Amino acid sequence: MLRAFRFIVDLFTQRHGVVAFVFFLLLGFLIRQAPLTVRQSIVSTVLGTVFYPAQWVVSSVESFRSVLAENEHLKEENARLRQETYYASEGLQELTRLHTLVRFDDKWDYPIVTARVVGHNPGRFLTTLVINRGTMHGVKENMPVFSMNGLVGKITKAAYTHSRVQLLVDPNLKLSVLEKKSRVVGFLESVDGHLLTAMIPSHAGVEEGDTLITSGLGGIFPKGIPVGIVKAVRKSDLDVMRQMDVSPFQEFTALEEVFVMEKEPEWIIQELLNEQ
Secondary structure, eight states, rough: HHHHHHHHHHHHHOOOOOHHHHHHHHHHHHHHHOOOOHHHHHHHHHHHHHHHHHHHHHHHHHHHHHHOOOOOHHHHHHHHHHHHHHHHHHHHHHHHHHHHHHHHHHHOOOOOEEEEEEEESSSSSSSEEEHHHOOTTTTTTTEEEEEEESSEEEEEOOOHHHHOEEETTOTTOEEEEEETTTOOOOEEEESSSEEEEEEEEEEOOOTOEEEEEEETTTTTSOOTTTEEEEEEEEOOSSSEEEEEEEEEOOOOOOEEEEEOOOOOOOOOHHHHHHHH
């Protein structure tokens, strides 16, 4: 078709008027004498040749629009799939955390309330959290709070739908701990709201790398919740005691979920707490 189109153009551009006239005269005569099907085929071919450039342009524009539309659709689909992948990953991590929680639940035989962290204290150091569970969920003051890594703190105020958690690094929280290897009891506290310090009798022979857990004394925290690792041991003002720097198992700034153990203080301890 392109060759025929170029041949016709050459006839006119080279001013071969007579040749062109004779050519079209013969072509018209032949078409007139030809059968109907042949004439229709010739007309269709000529029209297709003449309008081919325009058809090609229109077709190219439509193809370009189609590619653009498909590209936008693929972008939307990609964004949707990435979001679904993110949700699936978050769900898998949550499933792993809940699987760990089952082991905690079996170990202490207390009901467990799962809560999300919804607020932090605005101070320089992180000493309190706010969780989205309160008295309507069975949460009460002085209930232990932990994560799948270890001890977090305790409930200090319970409202109807939310509660405040006092963290282990709060200087106002004193904790009785047990060195896992020697089974010697000491106490742990934070002086500056950031670092944890433990005091344990010298005869225990506690060394760097040893593990501290809750002792169960005091009536609030049950025995055996992981607390932290001893990072350094040094002398204290008392020869019979050793002062230790402790790294908690739980990184408090990374908390998203916590577990509240529905364990109320024993009646003797509760009586002493009420006297304060």
